[in-house]
Amino acid sequence: MGTIQARYDASAARYRRWWEPVLAPTAVRVLDGEPPARADGSAPRILDLGTGAGLLAIEAARRWPAARVIGLDVSTGMLGVAGREADGRLGPDGRRRLEFVAGDAGRLSFDDASFDLVVSSFVLQLVADRQSVVAEVGRVLRPGGRFAAVTWMAADHDAPFAPDEAFEDALDDIDYRDESEAEEERSGDYLSADEAATELRDAGFADVQADAIELIHPYDPSTYAAFLEEYAEREVFEDLTPSGRRRLRDATRSRLGKLPAEAFTWRVPVVQASGRRG
Numbered sequence: 127m128g129t130i131q132a133r134y135d136a137s138a139a140r141y142r143r144w145w146e147p148v149l150a151p152t153a154v155r156v157l158d159g160e161p162p163a164r165a166d167g168s169a170p171r172i173l174d175l176g177t178g179a180g181l182l183a184i185e186a187a188r189r190w191p192a193a194r195v196i197g198l199d200v201s202t203g204m205l206g207v208a209g210r211e212a213d214g215r216l217g218p219d220g221r222r223r224l225e226f227v228a229g230d231a232g233r234l235s236f237d238d239a240s241f242d243l244v245v246s247s248f249v250l251q252l253v254a255d256r257q258s259v260v261a262e263v264g265r266v267l268r269p270g271g272r273f274a275a276v277t278w279m280a281a282d283h284d285a286p287f288a289p290d291e292a293f294e295d296a297l298d299d300i301d302y303r304d305e306s307e308a309e310e311e312r313s314g315d316y317l318s319a320d321e322a323a324t325e326l327r328d329a330g331f332a333d334v335q336a337d338a339i340e341l342i343h344p345y346d347p348s349t350y351a352a353f354l355e356e357y358a359e360r361e362v363f364e365d366l367t368p369s370g371r372r373r374l375r376d377a378t379r380s381r382l383g384k385l386p387a388e389a390f391t392w393r394v395p396v397v398q399a400s401g402r403r404g
């Protein structure tokens with residue numbers, strides 16, 4: 127059984143190149159709203175749970191010059207990429223205020239009430255026990271501190287993404303049989319915004335707000351073919367002999383080439399949720 131940690135360790139640089147840009151415009155919206163602040167004027171502390179390549183942590187350090195930011199992730203491979211991204215994108219002051227830490231979102235090694243803001247993008251669907259993660263977030267937030275997160279909402283399977291169906295057809299064209307390993311248990315996508323709101327309220331959060339919004343990303347045939355081969359379906363391509371790989375590449379490009387341009391706009395529902403520690 128493959129672990130989530132091993133998967134992200136193995137794909138960290140490719141994640142940064144192919145997947146983070148798809149998530150980024152939606153993910154950074156969790157940083158909108160009032161800046162974190164402390165009544166005594168000391169530096170507010172922010173935790174980015176499942177920071178990946180550092181997307182929210184780096185943006186928080188850049189956006190709020192007084193804040194101290196920690197990006198936590200279970201994958202040291204991702205943290206390596208995050209550190210290099212931060213080195214390149216932040217000046218010395220921002221870099222000093224940002225730290226990356228290895229750890230599991232379900233067992234945080236931070237003191238009670240030690241953060242003013244906890245943020246997270248596209249992580250809550252991956253954790254094994256989401257309720258215990260939300261409880262841990264409540265524990266490390268100070269009273270009045272905020273949690274803001276975004277993650278996937280279960281999609282309407284009556285409306286599949288045509289380029290993915292085209293890829294499935296391309297797999298059939300070359301008689302590919304899927305023998306990939308099962309992955310370890312995860313919480314999965316939210317079924318609705320209400321489910322996210324209930325989860326936060328059950329964990330003692332107040333001023334809870336949860337909205338279903340859409341992540342929209344425009345691909346084109348050539349970028350999507352490269353995305354499939356280099357990232358999303360890389361293991362399938364790597365499984366094949368060089369000639370099988372060539373056949374799958376040709377079949378994929380041919381199938382994608384028959385779709386109209388508008389079929390390449392990916393629209394998928396996500397839940398954006400926030401609450402304040404009571």
Ligand SMILES: C[S@@+](CC[C@H](N)C(=O)[O-])C[C@H]1O[C@@H](n2cnc3c(N)ncnc32)[C@H](O)[C@@H]1O
Binds near residue numbers: 134146153175230247
């Ligand atoms: C889809 S990526 C999102 C990364 C980043 N937040 C972003 O929006 O680009 C999911 C990240 O969550 C991390 N992750 C998964 N389960 C975790 C856990 N239990 N504790 C900490 N990090 C976890 C993965 O290693 C991966 O880096």
